[in-house]
Amino acid sequence: MAVKTDSAKTKLKNLAFDSKTDLVCGMPVKAGVEDTAHYKGKVYGFCAKECKEEFLKDPQQYLTAK
Numbered sequence: 001m002a003v004k005t006d007s008a009k010t011k012l013k014n015l016a017f018d019s020k021t022d023l024v025c026g027m028p029v030k031a032g033v034e035d036t037a038h039y040k041g042k043v044y045g046f047c048a049k050e051c052k053e054e055f056l057k058d059p060q061q062y063l064t065a066k
Contacts, residue, residue: 016031016043017029017036017043017044017045018042018043018044019044019045022045022046022047022051023044023046023051023055023062023063023065024046024051024052024054024055024062025047025051027047029045029046029047030045033045033046033047035047035048035049035051035052036052037052037055037056037059039059039063040059
């Protein structure tokens with residue numbers, strides 16, 4: 001019998017982001033957020049799904065505006 005664990009949620013809590021703020025809206029990004037995007041080997045966190053989707057349309061635009 002398989003035992004279910006919350007290992008995915010635990011990994012999210014311990015995930016370090018390559019940006020301390022949401023690159024789209026500027027809000028602080030705290031450990032445990034679930035809206036993340038991987039781009040060029042880095043992980044970026046977002047306050048909401050909408051910000052993540054906006055970032056993914058043109059990531060370079062937000063990275064050069066940092």
